[in-house]
Amino acid sequence: MVSAHVDAAQVLVASNRGPVSYAVGEDGALTAKRGGGGLVSGLSSIGQRADSLWVCAALGDGDREAVRRGAVEPGVRMLDIDPATHAAAYNGVANSVLWFVHHMLYQTPLEPSFGPEFRTQWAAYEAYNEAFARALADGAADGAAVLVQDYHLALVPGLLRELRPDLRIGHFSHTPWAPVDYFRMLPDDVAEQLLRGMLGADRLGFLTGRWADAFTETCVRYLGGTSGTRIGVHGLGADADFLRERSRRDDVEERLVALRERVGEGRKVIVRVDRTELSKNIVRGLHAYRLLLAEHPEWRERVVHVAFAYPSRQDLAVYRDYTAEVSRVAAEINSAFGTEGWTPVVLHVEDDFARSLAAYRLADVALVNPIRDGMNLVAKEVPVVSDEGCALVLSREAGAYEELGEDALGVNPYDVAGTAAALRSALAMPVEERAERTKRLAAAGTALPPGRWFADQLAALSASAPADT
Template sequence: MVSEHAAAQVLVASNRGPVSYALEENGELTAKRGGGGLVSGLSAIGDSEAALWVCAALGDGDREAVRRGVGEPGVRMLDIDERVHADAYNGIANSVLWFVHHMLYQTPLEPAFGPEFRAQWASYETYNRAFAEALAESAAGGAAVLVQDYHLALVPGMLRELRPDLRIGHFSHTPWAPVDYFRMLPDDVSEQLLRGILGADRAAFLTGRWADAFSDCCVAILGGTSGTRIGVHGLGADADFLRERSRRDDVEERLVALREQIGGDRKVVVRVDRTELSKNIVRGLQAYRELLATRPEWRERVVHVAFAYPSRQDLAVYRDYTASVQRLADEINSEYGVEGWTPVVLHVKDDFARSLAAYRLADVALVNPIRDGMNLVAKEVPVVSDEGCALVLSREAGAYEELGEDAVVVNPYDVTATAEALHSALTMPLAERAERTKRLAAAATSLPPSQWFLDQLRALGN
């Protein structure tokens, strides 16, 4: 990789970068490396190509690092005004675009696009322009630029105007809203978002369903996709990493602790999610409560291990949702729990090693989002599972397109049907469960993160 001052041949742009900085009490900065598909992908390029990751400074530590000139080779961190970033990230990306694409609005009350929205939208434009200018400045002639996600939907169009020589791709990690829902946005904004992405040579999505929805919006609102190619790349689980990481000592320790919490020779239903509104954790708990109510034979014979890690707690609606999850888990335990059996084991502190331990011991994995771009948990559990695991999967998850044939599929809004699906999954014969798990794991790992990234790069003609 190269420094931010050299001309890069391959560039990635995303809100969050591969490294973050913490400012210690003594004034020192400590760096923490991130993981994920993009990190794996850039690593797969190797040192033979000049690559650069352009990202935002997200906290005080990041901003201080930029001011001091501290940085990692191959990373350019942008110190965008804090108020602009807050408006663009929380005001527009997370509170509008995320809600539209995941169809989360309570439409009798929201959205209402007035002066506050317009002020935040101006910040979103400013934020995207900062990325476009940094990419234009840092890219070598004819370089390939891969722009990531809904935070940066305007960047391709802006960058195209600044540097028509570049090969630009945009990848959406979320679903894409159907036409009627997308049209809730103000007309000029919906057009601007579509034209922004159509500034790319190629717009890519996690599934054919989301790609088709984007194309439908372009046709309905703009009359077509203006020659931009549309692609699909279904991000898979990193099997080698997961299998190695899930056998480390810290995971083994947490496995022992979880087994103690579960107690006895009980079946285990596992879910691992952020407390994100689209993840549908509350209805999942309601379905588990209905299972215990309608099939009393499962009382004291099953435990629901639910990891609901806090997300976006700076937004009131997310804080309220997190509280609802905790409240419902407490109600179930109060209603059905007896000495030696806690029906719901809920953890809200993020712990990756503990998540992997839960993957390993799961008899059933519950993945029931209202709507999800992909959902990697659905792909990771079958890879890590010790004894094979039945997957209860929402048909609204992007992963359904690849895994639906071997999962127990549910309508995420149907609590009663989800309770029945849990029963079916819990009573699935072990041989069938093992066979399904093999097929799920094979499908889940067919496009590992490094390959997912390189395929996009090749599709741009690199």
């Protein structure tokens, strides 16, 4: 049987970022740091099989030095792609074009503008994907299962299919998929190349039915259909056991004490934890909080907004500007409303996972208001960890809304007044109602933890008939 063959076969994963990164110390010694996140947890769930392989890019000088020394850990192959090629593919195309398209971030009167510079970057994106396809083809045993991850590697399935038609190939999109009319901003040949590249897979996975349907509609409009490639939905959930154990460690307890001191006795806490990613909508969230304080002065000195905004993609000017705007608006709110004994916004911009967990535990309200998000694990994690239960204010444009919307307070992410009203309702929610909602949110948010999420994809890939390519 096909499923038995694939279940027993070698498993390969391909992603831009791998499960480990390396740094070179002053003494020249290499140190390894384990990655986090659902993908790493998911791969770990298949066990320490001798034949599994994770193919990723060498992202920094430490990674490249590890490749040169042959010091990369077993089961991982890092590709030392020319740094200029990687930068053009990663920043020029993946993060500045594909991410912007799928998250609908363009200011269309001025952008995008696809001229000669883009064509040079697109050639780098092709070369980057070709390097991954060749590495997978070289590293895969007969009949191996290959799971390719995300928009960075959209061309890999088609390229790999040409090199190794014997392989079972899957691709998973961790982002939303753009509505077809927005996707059509891309040059026609590039759009078609992306779709045909993905349709080289036997099976494509998406985080929600909404994104899967948008992809299918795009294929119908451009190509007349999905060419026999199977489409599936796997809504990545939070790892409840890990979160509950990790959130009770000493370093989290220490940060919890410090946060409580910053907040002050008896005050409600609105928590958000995000990267300063344009799609996360942090600035509008701050504006909504300011409107709450302005229109409902009874909440002044009774609530604190704990906002963790960790810098992201600071090599791109638009992200640096956005990060600066987050800090500016937070300072403006504190200047306008703060008193000697009350700081309305407690903003942290240094990434600290233990402090994030401490904030989760302290949350009375979680604010998750992205413009657009493939899933959003924070929305699923906070209800699991919150000590007293929390109300969730959740954008209807987050993928997580499909699973959590019934027990969250849904908001239009562009509606600052509506978000302020939802924050007020969340703060005033009766304790009993908040506790019941939290239980249901935690159950829904952990229904497909990372290990099962990954295993389900493998099982579905093994059960799929080969793509008609």
